[in-house]
Amino acid sequence: MKIAVCIKQVPTREWQPRLNDAKTWIREQDVSYEMNEPDAYALEEALRLREKQGGEVVVCSAGPARVQTVLREALARGADRAIHVEHDSLGAADAFVIAEALAAAMKDEQFDLVLTGLQSDDQGHGQTGVILADRLGIPSSTIIMEVQIEGNALHVKRELEGGWFQWISMPLPALLTIQSGINQLRYATLKGIMAAKKKEIRKAALPQGIEAAQQIVSLAVPTRSKQTQMIDGSSADAARELVRRLREEARAL
Amino acid sequence: MILVIAEQRDGRLNRATWETIAAAQQLAAGMPIKVAVLGTGSATVAQEVASAAVAEVMVVEHPALETYTPDAYASAASALIESVSPTYVLLPHTYQTRDFAPLLAARLRKPLVTDVTGLTGSGADATFVRPMFQGKLAAQVKPVGGPPALVTTQIGAFRADAAQKGGSAALTKFDVRIDSTTIRQKPEPSFREAKQAVDLGQAERIVAVGRGIKSQENIALAEKLATAMGAEVAASRPICDNGWLPMERQIGSSGQTVAPKLYVALGISGAIQHLVGMKGSRTIVAINKDAEAPIFEVADYGIVGDLFEIAPAIIAELEKS
Numbered sequence: 231m232k233i234a235v236c237i238k239q240v241p242t243r244e245w246q247p248r249l250n251d252a253k254t255w256i257r258e259q260d261v262s263y264e265m266n267e268p269d270a271y272a273l274e275e276a277l278r279l280r281e282k283q284g285g286e287v288v289v290c291s292a293g294p295a296r297v298q299t300v301l302r303e304a305l306a307r308g309a310d311r312a313i314h315v316e317h318d319s320l321g322a323a324d325a326f327v328i329a330e331a332l333a334a335a336m337k338d339e340q341f342d343l344v345l346t347g348l349q350s351d352d353q354g355h356g357q358t359g360v361i362l363a364d365r366l367g368i369p370s371s372t373i374i375m376e377v378q379i380e381g382n383a384l385h386v387k388r389e390l391e392g393g394w395f396q397w398i399s400m401p402l403p404a405l406l407t408i409q410s411g412i413n414q415l416r417y418a419t420l421k422g423i424m425a426a427k428k429k430e431i432r433k434a435a436l437p438q439g440i441e442a443a444q445q446i447v448s449l450a451v452p453t454r455s456k457q458t459q460m461i462d463g464s465s466a467d468a469a470r471e472l473v474r475r476l477r478e479e480a481r482a483l
Numbered sequence: 484m485i486l487v488i489a490e491q492r493d494g495r496l497n498r499a500t501w502e503t504i505a506a507a508q509q510l511a512a513g514m515p516i517k518v519a520v521l522g523t524g525s526a527t528v529a530q531e532v533a534s535a536a537v538a539e540v541m542v543v544e545h546p547a548l549e550t551y552t553p554d555a556y557a558s559a560a561s562a563l564i565e566s567v568s569p570t571y572v573l574l575p576h577t578y579q580t581r582d583f584a585p586l587l588a589a590r591l592r593k594p595l596v597t598d599v600t601g602l603t604g605s606g607a608d609a610t611f612v613r614p615m616f617q618g619k620l621a622a623q624v625k626p627v628g629g630p631p632a633l634v635t636t637q638i639g640a641f642r643a644d645a646a647q648k649g650g651s652a653a654l655t656k657f658d659v660r661i662d663s664t665t666i667r668q669k670p671e672p673s674f675r676e677a678k679q680a681v682d683l684g685q686a687e688r689i690v691a692v693g694r695g696i697k698s699q700e701n702i703a704l705a706e707k708l709a710t711a712m713g714a715e716v717a718a719s720r721p722i723c724d725n726g727w728l729p730m731e732r733q734i735g736s737s738g739q740t741v742a743p744k745l746y747v748a749l750g751i752s753g754a755i756q757h758l759v760g761m762k763g764s765r766t767i768v769a770i771n772k773d774a775e776a777p778i779f780e781v782a783d784y785g786i787v788g789d790l791f792e793i794a795p796a797i798i799a800e801l802e803k804s
Contacts, residue, residue: 243694243752246775247619256616325585326594348581353615355597360553360585369554369667372582389737390673391578393730399669409737411724443594444624447610452621452780458769460785468786469796472768475784480766482688482745483712483801 231285231379233276234339235309236332236346236362237269239293239300243351253448255322265300268347272408274415275377276345277308283379286310288339292331293320298431305426306418312429313339317436325357326443332358333365335434341366343384344405348373356407363405371398372407485511486569486631487518487537488560490577491528492551499575499636501643504535506636507573508647512605514570517541519657521559523549529654536649541567547661552668553583559659560587566657569631570607576635578736588633594626595633598755600640613637618755618777638736638759681715681731688714688745691734691761692722695750695771695790699727705749708794711801714745719757735760750790753778770794 241256242264248257265273276287289304291297292315301312315331323331336344344366349356363370375395376387384400389409418426459475461468476483485507490497500518507516515538520529523544533540543563547555560583564572574580576598588595601612603623611634615622626632683689690709696702702716709716716732723733734741735757746764751757753769753776761767762781769782770790779785786793 241616243617244773245616247616249620256620326588329589351617354617355595356581357585357588357595357597360582361589364586364589370586371553371668373578388582389578391736392740393733393738394673394675396673397671399671400667404667411720442627443588444596444626447623447625449615449620449622451775452614452618452777454780456767456781456783458779458782458785460779460787465788465792465796466799468788469793469800472784472786473797473800476745476766476768480745480783482766 231279231283231342232288232340233279233285234288234290234336234341234344235269235273235276235304236290236344236359237273237300237304238266238291238350238352239263239297240266240350240352247451249449253450254446255449258321263296263299265303266347266350268349268408268410270415271410271412272345272347273304273307273309274413275408277416278413279343279377279379288313288341290332290336291315292323292328294318301431302426303418305429306422307416308422310429312431313434314431315434315436320436324353324442324444325355325361327440329358329361329365330440331436332362334437337366342403344368344403345408346405348407348409359405359407366405368403368405369400370405370407371400373409374406375409375412377406484567484569485514485516485571485573486564486567487516488572488574489518489520489528489532490575490579491520491522491525494524494527496528496531497575497577498643499577499638500532501646502638502641503573503575503636504532504537505643505646506599506602506641508536509641510571510573510602510605510609514606515539517567517569518652519543519563521548521556533652533654534648534650535652536647537652539653539655541655541657543657543659545659545661547663547666550670551579552666552670553586554666554668555661556583557586557590558661558665561590562659563657564591564631570629572631572633574633574635576637580635584633584635592628593631593633594628595635596624596626597635598637599634600637614755618753618758619775637755639762676730683715683717683732683734683739683741686715686741686743688712689717689734689741689743690714690747690749691717691719691751692728692749693719693751693757694721696722699725701791702727704791704794708747708749708798711798712745712747714747717741719751719754748778748782749794751778752776753781
């Protein structure tokens with residue numbers, strides 16, 4: 231079985247936002263990056279399916295040269311090879327552009343199954359996977375918490391709101407967007423890191439003429455919907471003051 | 484014209500639809516609003532939304548829409564959109580919308596702006612506000628390549644009770660043809676995994692823990708704080724994913740929605756998926772080492788610092804009296 235996993239490189243959770251001068255994008259020179267967390271779960275799921283079914287896991291990413299770091303990391307965790315659609319403009323591209331870019335690079339590979347995270351921790355459109363499925367001409371299902379494969383049939387557990395779930399059957403090939411927490415992540419071993427150095431990363435060009443579907447007019451730190459009272463001082467002082475206010479002002483204790 | 488796609492399941496309207504109608508009314512600037520109800524047996528739902536100040540409620544019935552699938556819904560919605568030519572199509576940002584709206588946008592080759600929390604301007608030239616970078620930043624975005632532009636409204640961002648009622652809108656039927664062989668997903672009935680032994684919705688006070696608690700052993704600290712406050716313990720998603728607390732104690736879009744008298748967020752950064760489950764709480768306390776964490780945007784009281792020092796200090800303070 232030939233499985234593709236689409237991964238994105240996003241700023242780390244610890245990153246503090248700083249904006250470019252035009253306030254239309256982040257200051258990229260300040261950013262340290264990591265693998266988008268839901269994509270890491272998608273990769274882990276692909277590796278587990280390969281262990282059961284045999285076959286190949288190919289990681290795909292569309293982004294500037296820097297995304298090679300996460301592709302190498304995925305190879306070190308066990309993916310067999312990688313496809314990189316490389317272009318500087320892809321770092322800030324929207325879901326339509328990323329999906330079109332990936333589709334062009336992936337369509338001739340005839341993957342049986344395509345996995346990706348349900349959304350990215352940067353722009354968070356939550357669209358790339360489903361648009362990619364449409365462009366590849368395959369069915370999709372989203373927010374998946376369990377994947378079962380029997381022959382050519384796919385049986386997946388889809389998360390609904392408020393603790394509800396639903397099983398869905400689909401034919402292969404198909405695309406699934408994976409929810410965080412579907413499995414326990416593995417980390418790269420030293421042996422894996424060494425082996426990754428010899429694995430192939432195929433470069434693909436960004437096709438001409440892909441149009442963006444939205445424009446970021448401006449970015450800002452969100453305005454607070456509430457007047458938050460910040461309580462300073464030592465831990466003991468802050469704790470005492472908080473308890474006092476919760477009792478006397480908020481009457482919540 | 485603005486088209487709102489209502490969400491219903493088993494003949495019951497998803498309340499978030501009212502929030503989307505409120506957003507449509509804010510956006511309209513004189514444009515008529517039509518609400519589409521997809522499914523079967525949707526007469527009651529159609530009557531309910533017809534009480535809104537909208538021009539028309541369009542009932543789209545077809546046997547293939549009885550049980551939701553992304554393929555059938557995208558087919559029906561794209562036929563409807565091509566027929567009524569709206570400027571905007573608005574939907575509530577539910578799990579169902581997240582499943583089919585990108586497919587609809589892809590097939591129509593039209594822009595989709597998701598998870599919208601606000602809008603500036605109105606009419607064809609509006610700008611939409613949506614979170615980016617886990618809520619650390621808010622972006623003003625403009626759809627490119629419409630009309631129509633598809634827009635999904637974040638749950639809780641617009642007020643359902645702000646939706647204007649207007650008597651009775653015209654009810655019309657929209658006939659749609661769906662080729663059942665194009666529906667590739669075969670869904671089974673939905674089910675609940677946990678027995679939901681804890682109904683956090685009834686708790687007066689909740690102490691919720693997030694990634695900042697660092698390890699399973701430290702959950703005991705949160706439990707001790709909860710006991711001292713007379714509160715139930717809950718958690719954000721990653722804690723339950725790790726198995727440190729059972730899934731039925733998860734607060735957020737995939738867990739429970741709560742609005743207790745007191746909500747203490749301990750080491751929770753405040754990703755939007757968590758905030759939608761708790762921001763209606765009467766008093767919110769946030770304790771986090773990161774002063775920029777989005778949780779402080781919804782908090783009434785905030786302490787920036789080390790929860791491993793602050794939580795024991797609060798316990799000591801409560802035990803004093």
